[in-house]
Amino acid sequence: MIPGPSGTGKELVARALHKIGAHPGAPFVAVPCGAGAAADASPYARRGIAALETRMIGEALVRSGNNRSEAARVLGIARVGLLKKIDRLGLQSSAPTAQPGPYEWWELAQGLEVAELPVLVAGSEVDRVLLTRIDPALFRFEVHSAPAGNKGLDDWMTELSAILVINGSYYARKGTPDTPFLSAGRPLGPRDYRSRHGAFVASDDFTGIRDLASERWETAFTDAHDAMVSYPLLLSGDASSRVRADDRWLANRSFIGQDAVGNIILGTTTDAFFSLNRLAAFLRTAPLGLTIALNLDGGPVAYQAIALGAYRRRFCGKWET
Incomplete structure (x- = not known):
């Protein structure tokens, strides 16, 4: 994860990592993940954003021993925001079941x-x-x-x-x-x-x-x-x-x-x-x-x-x- 406020160059860092990664010749696809951007994205992009959020929340819950406050801290969001995301994504408020x-x-x-x-x-x-x-x-x-x-x-x-x-x-x-x-x-x-x-x-x-x-x-x-x-x-x-x-x-x-x-x-x-x-x-x-x-x-x-x-x-x- 590359955290930081809007306009600080997160995408530039991501592009640099792509260039030195395993597949530098493959296309770099930027998908804005903000709330407004997600609402405006294509259905395919929205599914990708949901999958990414599901994965990140699930791993944060696992790493924190299902402590939602600690998981929210790891993700850099408020606890109430985490609970809203869990509800929106249809997840349990614990490590997800596969x-x-x-x-x-x-x-x-x-x-x-x-x-x-x-x-x-x-x-x-x-x-x-x-x-x-x-x-x-x-x-x-x-x-x-x-x-x-x-x-x-x-x-x-x-x-x-x-x-x-x-x-x-x-x-x-x-x-x-x-x-x-x-x-x-x-x-x-x-x-x-x-x-x-x-x-x-x-x-x-x-x-x-x-x-x-x-x-x-x-x-x-x-x-x-x-x-x-x-x-x-x-x-x-x-x-x-x-x-x-x-x-x-x-x-x-x-x-x-x-x-x-x-x-x-x-x-x-x-x-x-x-x-x-x-x-x-x-x-x-x-x-x-x-x-x-x-x-x-x-x-x-x-x-x-x-x-x-x-x-x-x-x-x-x-x-x-």
Whole structure:
């Protein structure tokens, strides 16, 4: 946000940031957001302004722990003004509840589909989930690591000749895994580790997520060729969540889940609307049929790429607060 009274050059700053941003050749579109300007704007611009206000108010409420006075201070408006905006936008006077929007699966090959799931608050899109659904009987899953930290998304896609690459797990300062990790049968990461969350396991007989509340990770890794412990478990078999994280921590998110028929569902958010608790709640209501879901990682290292036939997807996260 670039605050300041009218006429102080906020748009000049925005234009300068656009020129040094990721897409300087794209058009810069200025949308006046004052009350009078919003009333005179086109329907498309009004929807954009409403979405921006919804996002800003929602994040301010999350960061302030639903303290409306503090949220108003963060936004630089009077408390009564905030309450009026909440009422006008149809928001609750608390952190907003996200709802899934309409979406469709698109089959790229037998056993592999992609989709984009809009995340809506009060009818406005505040985030989007890039989804991939895979039949594990038709595709092989592998877990890889580069401790030197010298490989990016394109490097992994090229080196592995992969159809899909997604980030996962957590790493120490020297690039070694913080959690138990199995790559082509080779164990990496700590050997002495206790987990009550989950593990993604790929073996000749089973590919999916194991709930580590009922078994040790060493047992879950038995007979696997590739595996990885991660946390938190966003959705368990009884539809509960094991998230114990600060709701003010918003970031791009990646997750891996499994539906009732055994398909693996991978997701990456394109924006930073979700805290981990909010993501867990969203996945419970999303029409994905998930029976279990495990957080992978988030922030600037949340990425997903697909290359299959003529289809290409390449996304790298940017946001973490």
